Amino acid sequence: MRLAYYPGCALHGSSNDYEQSLRACLGKLEVEPQEIKEWICCGATAAHALNHKLSIALPARNLALAEQQGFEDMLAPCPMCSMQLLKAAKLMDEDAGLRREISTVIEAEASGRVKVLNLIQVFQRIGLDRIKPAVKKPLADLKPACYYGCLLTRPPDVVKFDDPEQPRSMEAIMAVLGAKPVDWNYRTECCGAGMTMAKEETVLELSQRILADAQQHGANCLVTACPMCHVNLDMKQGDTEKRYGVRFGLPVYYLTDLVGLALGISPEELGIDRHFVKVRRPLEPVPNAAKEPALGVAKGPHVPV
Amino acid sequence: MLWTFSAGCGIITCTDGHDRLERCVLHGCHIAPAFVTPTETTVPVESSAAGNASSCVLTAILTPTRWTVCYQCGKCTAGCPVAAAVDMAPNQIVRALQLGNFEKAMTSDAIWACVSCQTCSTRCPQSVDCAGIMDALREVSLRRGLASPAQKTVVAFQQAFLNNIRRNGRLDEIELIAEFKFRALPSERSLGFLLKDAGLAPQLQKRHKLHLRGEKVKDRAVVRRIFERCGDGKHA
Numbered sequence: 001m002r003l004a005y006y007p008g009c010a011l012h013g014s015s016n017d018y019e020q021s022l023r024a025c026l027g028k029l030e031v032e033p034q035e036i037k038e039w040i041c042c043g044a045t046a047a048h049a050l051n052h053k054l055s056i057a058l059p060a061r062n063l064a065l066a067e068q069q070g071f072e073d074m075l076a077p078c079p080m081c082s083m084q085l086l087k088a089a090k091l092m093d094e095d096a097g098l099r100r101e102i103s104t105v106i107e108a109e110a111s112g113r114v115k116v117l118n119l120i121q122v123f124q125r126i127g128l129d130r131i132k133p134a135v136k137k138p139l140a141d142l143k144p145a146c147y148y149g150c151l152l153t154r155p156p157d158v159v160k161f162d163d164p165e166q167p168r169s170m171e172a173i174m175a176v177l178g179a180k181p182v183d184w185n186y187r188t189e190c191c192g193a194g195m196t197m198a199k200e201e202t203v204l205e206l207s208q209r210i211l212a213d214a215q216q217h218g219a220n221c222l223v224t225a226c227p228m229c230h231v232n233l234d235m236k237q238g239d240t241e242k243r244y245g246v247r248f249g250l251p252v253y254y255l256t257d258l259v260g261l262a263l264g265i266s267p268e269e270l271g272i273d274r275h276f277v278k279v280r281r282p283l284e285p286v287p288n289a290a291k292e293p294a295l296g297v298a299k300g301p302h303v304p305v
Numbered sequence: 306m307l308w309t310f311s312a313g314c315g316i317i318t319c320t321d322g323h324d325r326l327e328r329c330v331l332h333g334c335h336i337a338p339a340f341v342t343p344t345e346t347t348v349p350v351e352s353s354a355a356g357n358a359s360s361c362v363l364t365a366i367l368t369p370t371r372w373t374v375c376y377q378c379g380k381c382t383a384g385c386p387v388a389a390a391v392d393m394a395p396n397q398i399v400r401a402l403q404l405g406n407f408e409k410a411m412t413s414d415a416i417w418a419c420v421s422c423q424t425c426s427t428r429c430p431q432s433v434d435c436a437g438i439m440d441a442l443r444e445v446s447l448r449r450g451l452a453s454p455a456q457k458t459v460v461a462f463q464q465a466f467l468n469n470i471r472r473n474g475r476l477d478e479i480e481l482i483a484e485f486k487f488r489a490l491p492s493e494r495s496l497g498f499l500l501k502d503a504g505l506a507p508q509l510q511k512r513h514k515l516h517l518r519g520e521k522v523k524d525r526a527v528v529r530r531i532f533e534r535c536g537d538g539k540h541a
Contacts, residue, residue, distance in 0.1 A: 202390075
């Protein structure tokens with residue numbers, strides 16, 4: 001699979017453990033995403049909050065670059081980036097005048113040929129039926145709370161992915177890995193996203209609700225496909241515990257961590273040792289442990305095939 | 306100057322001869338066709354100069370959000386993760402706009418406390434893009450200097466972020482934090498705020514997550530030109 005890779009700023013910044021995990025995991029599945037040359041920031045919340053036109057132009061430039069470099073598919077593992085890219089593509093598809101205007105602004109043209117994929121969609125592309133036989137160490141001891149956050153599924157008319165209220169695509173992957181994802185309520189609630197620095201109390205409050213709900217529903221870890229969610233739930237978990245006088249101790253994995261572990265990649269190769277919440281030994285995969293089917297999956301209509 | 310509120314549809318148009326024009330002669334801003342409507346049954350609403358100047362731009366960029374069709378079911382507010390902690394709930398913001406009270410919405414704390422999670426827009430039975438309304442309000446509120454003083458820290462962060470991208474093409478985290486702290490310090494006025502995240506540095510360093518020098522794209526001139534064409538100068 002020839003796949004353009006748009007890392008976005010987070011994966012080249014303090015969330016570089018996500019990139020390490022992603023490269024190790026996809027490499028094992030023989031997918032080598034190629035970084036788009038000269039990619040620029042998508043503008044994130046700052047652009048859409050302060051300058052609408054800029055929030056279309058910045059992602060559009062990246063779409064145009066991917067196209068110029070001969071790609072048809074583009075992985076954006078950060079949901080903020082992928083949503084911004086998809087939104088720019090959608091707005092330009094709907095309005096030829098806007099496409100012309102933006103082309104002048106960005107000194108390139110994004111014709112709309114490049115398809116933007118999130119991480120889960122790349123796994124679906126590879127095929128869960130191909131991943132299943134490659135599982136060497138089933139994650140039988142793991143009861144992950146699959147956390148989608150906001151932008152993987154929202155806004156639905158932009159991202160057109162899974163069900164915005166009851167997504168199941170991550171649970172389906174977990175089932176293939178032999179883990180037992182829990183049913184819980186906060187899978188699509190917001191963790192406070194980019195407010196980590198500017199309004200820390202919002203992040204701690206929202207993260208506290210998410211972690212508490214995961215714990216109450218018997219999860220022994222969380223799994224996410226978003227660098228910002230990981231920062232708020234992992235790096236900030238200690239601060240959250242301190243502020244609310246509670247103890248969670250819930251490891252937070254990237255989706256690629258768990259797929260990687262199941263494929264037999266070591267935690268160090270995946271960068272799991274660089275997370276903040278200590279991963280306790282018992283939570284690590286036990287080779288060839290119980291093989292009973294996972295609970296709570298495959299019952300919704302949104303299980304991808 | 307008067308603004309009129311056409312009863313029934315909630316559409317606001319300018320009465321100083323600016324309606325039926327593509328471009329507002331007073332402010333030079335574009336008026337979307339949806340707002341160039343005949344004003345048969347009109348109730349004049351007088352408001353302050355600042356409110357008027359802003360609403361002209363606002364109505365244009367608000368058009369795609371379908372703000373006029375909200376019927377106040379409150380689903381946006383029910384799902385909003387920060388509604389309980391802000392001065393105006395999402396449905397109240399939309400109502401204020403429909404009643405022509407643009408200034409109240411633009412000066413609210415709520416628009417800056419919004420985390421852009423898109424839950425409101427996703428659940429709206431009328432397909433009102435409430436999150437898009439928040440974006441439009443933030444943009445115009447900042448441009449007109451109406452942003453709530455209580456929310457200076459959030460504004461400072463977003464401005465520092467855009468300045469950073471404008472300079473480097475990609476985010477330089479340390480530079481961002483430095484500029485953000487510098488900008489927000491006058492309103493925060495505490496040493497604690499200045500040093501709050503300093504303790505994190507060794508933790509990040511230990512995990513190889515700290516980059517003393519951020520990445521830069523080679524062609525930074527094009528980034529700057531993009532910003533300029535989008536009317537986004539340096540945030541002073």
